[in-house]
Amino acid sequence: MGPQGAGKGTQAARLAEHYGVPAISTGDIFRANIKGGTELGKLVQEYTAKGDLVPDSVTNDMVRDRLAQDDVARGFILDGYPRNAAQVVELDGILADLGVELDAVLELTADRDELLARLRKRAEIEGREDDTEEAIARRLDIYAEQTAPLTSAYAERGLLAQVDGIGEIDDVTARLVEALAPLVG
Template sequence: MERVVLFGPPGVGKGTQGGRLAAALGVPAISTGDLFRAHVRDKTELGNRLSALIASGDYVPDSVTNTMLAERLAEPDVARGFLLDGYPRTADQVAELDRLLALAGTSLDAVVLLAAPDEVLEERLLKRAADQGRSDDTPEVIRHRLALYHRETAPLVALYDAADLVLRVDGTGTPDEVHERLLAVIGLRERTPSS
């Protein structure tokens, strides 16, 4: 597996698991959220436009996200593969990813869906807000982000189910427990040294 999308609601652990899974696969982890936050942190022109959207929990417009992702996928370290976290989030983004991969003469290998109940996700996000001081993790914004995910992004799983790409993983438990489940579903457990 070289081209993987890590799917799931906010707070399910995509950031934590994405980095670990990408390392196990030997490919870069690409998080659109990290790319957005870097622009905001660096106070770029794009970052100034994005800061209000991120603070409110709204999605960044597809045109901006698609352009940023296309630029990242054109970088040399992605030639052998990637793990995407936070993309695609809309049907238009699914179509754009398909187009970019077709231009490169390749396709996705898997869509890994991490799942957990909303109450677990809310608890995790509130803890993250306290631990990391994330201004985009207030109770109101968390509820908005979860509702947006269920309305806009969760239905995309059906598109990937139709292509027989979805691997489902229980995202509850400790990070190590979830990581072991991910390795098992991807088929990497035997190649990954135990810690």
């Protein structure tokens, strides 16, 4: 977990390589579907472009389907899910049905000025449709209102590790691996 620009996608990919498990990014799956012009892509485009959350029914079904695939048998990293309280409940249900438990929840932290600077840079480089000033502000607000509060529930379950997302990419990865060590065994 972590606000937009904290480095979740970058670090999820690196952790996936480190542990030899897939990184599953809901945002990447939506973007691939939008690019490919699929039915799912057409359905979600109006939400993602504005920085709004895609309706839970759509997102939850997609995650359930993805976690039913064979490559998650040795573990997986979720990036961008869960993002609200209802998705936390849904994820618990999906995992219970699969007979697996969450090992850890990582929260990447960064202050708002740093996030905005990174997102503006990303907008120039990647030209993501949802990296307009309005959509960025909207996503940061939704994160603060709906997603950030979820971390305390995971902290109460003893699953949360908070990691400073500021610094060199390699240094942040090393911090994450260190924070995960006692949790993933």
